[in-house]
Amino acid sequence: MSDWRRAELRARTPESTTARTLHLTVDGWPGHLPGQHVDVRLTADDGYRAVRSYSLSAPADGDRIEISVQPAPFGEVSPYLAEDFPVGAGIEVKGPLGGWFVWKPERPGPVLLVAGGSGIAPLAAMLRARLDLGDAGPPFHLAYSLRDPGQRWFGALLDGIAEAEDPAVTAACLYTRTAPPGHPRPVGRITAADLDLPGFRPADGALAFVCGPTAFVEKAANLLVHLGHRPDRVRTERFG
Amino acid sequence: MRDGNALAGPLSDLFLPDPTTAWRLCPGCGTDAALAALHVYDQGPAAVARCPRCSEIAFRVARHPGQLWFDFGRGGALRFPAS
Numbered sequence: 001m002s003d004w005r006r007a008e009l010r011a012r013t014p015e016s017t018t019a020r021t022l023h024l025t026v027d028g029w030p031g032h033l034p035g036q037h038v039d040v041r042l043t044a045d046d047g048y049r050a051v052r053s054y055s056l057s058a059p060a061d062g063d064r065i066e067i068s069v070q071p072a073p074f075g076e077v078s079p080y081l082a083e084d085f086p087v088g089a090g091i092e093v094k095g096p097l098g099g100w101f102v103w104k105p106e107r108p109g110p111v112l113l114v115a116g117g118s119g120i121a122p123l124a125a126m127l128r129a130r131l132d133l134g135d136a137g138p139p140f141h142l143a144y145s146l147r148d149p150g151q152r153w154f155g156a157l158l159d160g161i162a163e164a165e166d167p168a169v170t171a172a173c174l175y176t177r178t179a180p181p182g183h184p185r186p187v188g189r190i191t192a193a194d195l196d197l198p199g200f201r202p203a204d205g206a207l208a209f210v211c212g213p214t215a216f217v218e219k220a221a222n223l224l225v226h227l228g229h230r231p232d233r234v235r236t237e238r239f240g
Numbered sequence: 241m242r243d244g245n246a247l248a249g250p251l252s253d254l255f256l257p258d259p260t261t262a263w264r265l266c267p268g269c270g271t272d273a274a275l276a277a278l279h280v281y282d283q284g285p286a287a288v289a290r291c292p293r294c295s296e297i298a299f300r301v302a303r304h305p306g307q308l309w310f311d312f313g314r315g316g317a318l319r320f321p322a323s
Contacts, residue, residue, distance in 0.1 A: 039249035053246050097248035099258035100276030214241050237245045
């Protein structure tokens with residue numbers, strides 16, 4: 001049984017014009033695995049409580065955690081967290097949670113990450129944990145479906161991967177509406193060609209993690225299964 | 241709609257091992273799925289977890305003041321890895 005722990009907001013950094021990463025410190029945080037999430041509980045002055053789940057977007061780092069929040073239109077919790085929750089203020093956190101949508105860094109095989117929009121958040125934690133392993137880590141590829149360049153979260157992380165030109169860790173942005181000038185891939189939704197990659201095929205023992213809105217997750221997971229991936233090696237997390 | 245991953249927090253009050261990695265063999269259609277892969281509808285008074293293939297109800301979880309309901313209905317069994 002995990003209990004609610006007190007967390008404090010240390011900083012808020014932008015991921016897009018509206019999305020924010022919240023940097024929190026949590027009393028007695030026991031550490032976590034890439035892909036796990038927390039439940040966040042807000043209590044209003046009148047005692048009303050709201051609980052929401054947020055993926056941890058960075059690997060374990062002492063008592064510090066990061067969650068990344070896209071404010072939902074007319075949302076009750078996410079706009080407050082993204083815009084108004086003051087630095088230095090307290091909040092309650094339960095976690096780490098979840099043992100299914102988790103990458104264990106000691107697992108040797110290649111990993112295919114498939115993100116739709118803000119579904120990038122738990123996959124960013126996996127990517128960062130992979131980069132921490134250096135040359136010893138397994139091959140990783142991120143296929144990141146997003147609407148336009150303004151919605152590209154974790155820009156510094158993705159730019160660093162592009163600049164490193166390490167064939168073992170690669171990332172591709174799949175723009176669905178507007179791509180930056182000179183982008184090699186035509187604009188459009190995710191296709192089998194975006195996921196059928198040498199080194200990440202079923203015969204390579206690849207493990208796939210798919211995260212995003214329900215319709216995106218259904219489509220990407222079906223593409224992977226049709227490419228021959230075993231359904232239990234296609235781990236999914238869906239929201240909305 | 242969400243999925244069984246989102247139940248890790250609410251069910252941590254009931255289960256010592258993480259229940260989202262348990263498996264459920266659907267008595268309706270025979271689909272074997274991790275609890276994390278179930279479809280979860282949690283906008284109502286209870287969170288309803290359903291088979292991702294045939295939509296049969298697997299279980300319901302409801303939090304009432306001072307009470308936590310966990311209703312298997314006829315949704316079958318959960319299978320935990322054990323040593």
